[in-house]
Amino acid sequence: MRQFRPVQPPTLQRASAQNAYHYQEYMPSKSLVNYIACYWTSEYDGKGIAPTSRVIPDGCVDIIFDLGAASYQKGAFLTGLMRTYEVIPFTEPQSLIGIRFYAEGAARFLRYPVALINGQHPNLEDIWGKEADEVIDGLLEASDTAERIDWLERELIKRLWMDDPADQLLLTSMNYLYEYRGNLSMTALAEKVNYSERTLRRTFQQQLGMSPKELGRIIQFQGLLQMLAKGARTSFTDAALQCGYYDQSHLIKSFHTFYGVAPSKIVSPDRANR
Template identity: 45%
Template sequence: MRRFYPIQPPVLQRRLSESHYQYREYMPSKVLESYVACYWALHTCAANGNALHRIIPDGCVDIIMDLQPASTAKGAFVVGLMTNYETMTLSAPISTFGIRFYSDKVSRLLRYPVSELAGNPVPLTDLWGRKGEILVDEVHSSEGISEIIEQVESILQTWLLNLDDFSHSLLPTFMQYIYANRGNTTVQALSDQFCYSERTVRRIFKEGLGISPKEMLDIIRFQYLLREWYDGNRTPFSEMALSYGYYDQPHFTRQFKRYYGMTPGEVLV
């Protein structure tokens, strides 16, 4: 099965990376790649001016850790699924490390439904208690990004070995089908493929992830389109939109602006 690689604006728009704004992504080990999409680090230096940080929906859930917090409780939190873009003006120096999880798999680690994460970020210690403190302490005591990732991977692998099997969940099965079709399918096709009613499919997504299957399809389709462009496909927008199932150019542009906050012409140049 082809792995889904979500993409964010600082990667897509290489020109965003300046001396005072640095965003980098790092791939997980083979052992964790079915759970972790990537690790990422964001560093800014306010002395050189404000930085605009844009975040777009990617079908993932993130654990975000401030590398220079006043306390563990304030310095680490979990962010659920996004369905619209967000922008933040970073006026003070920040140093942040994140773990981007696939939403259909992360509940096994969090022991908490993704659907309950909608809205405000949840402090990591509220979900994991002492385990969360241990993770953040290891990150803070590490020197450099390589050591941080090494420590995080070791902890996550140990925890996974001691967790119950979640194989009864249908969400990973549904999501693999969505990934295989690059998001370019329908709720009815998903229902037919696995012999569940559309109502049941909608309920499973709503209870498990807090969003509709149609919303997830749209997000994954959008992400695959961005990834294809990033990988070098320079097909005209109109043709690319049609190949991904958008009705027409206006439909593509509306959805692009909803998820990105900019037009295709402003981004894909």
């Protein structure tokens, strides 16, 4: 099982979650754990003060199913790799279930280049055709979250038997970025995979629409959030140093770029002062 597990704000800030809004993540089966970070659900019952959902870059690609959508066309869509955070207000009751793919593994299931999804929200029907309708039908017929996830697992495992379109250089490079928590220069990465920096950049841009450096920064930031989410007894300063943030300005810039707030808004005073 890989070490990298992306973190989203609801997981990190459960103490401040509002009762009307519920977010939960579910682990995939062993067959899919190298491709899928998690399944997740997001529920808002429409009562009380409408919350907002903060979504941050995590190096992943999601398929999102809106179980309350009026049509298939609007009910299932994709989100590509993000470069900065987004704040989404809830204006009405909502019930979502999603599949969060690791960037390098998404193409095996989508059969579509991740690079063409970034910055867009294409309908799943445009990618999978009639298969998208069949998947949505199964989700709507399921009686609860466990049945929905079981249905998605079966549909995804079918696609494991198809030819893998992923570029081996991309897979190897991403594994190194995960191993080093994103703290790997282009020169060092090129040496490890025995390819030129130019070839690396071209491969990442063609496959993912991002450079290794951009993804490395996201993985580095996510590594810090992962440490915070685990509740380890490490001080915030020590955790930041372990993740390669050696100066405060670098750390603050990453928080503002990827999270949209200062570290003090996320880290408890007790942890910050350890």
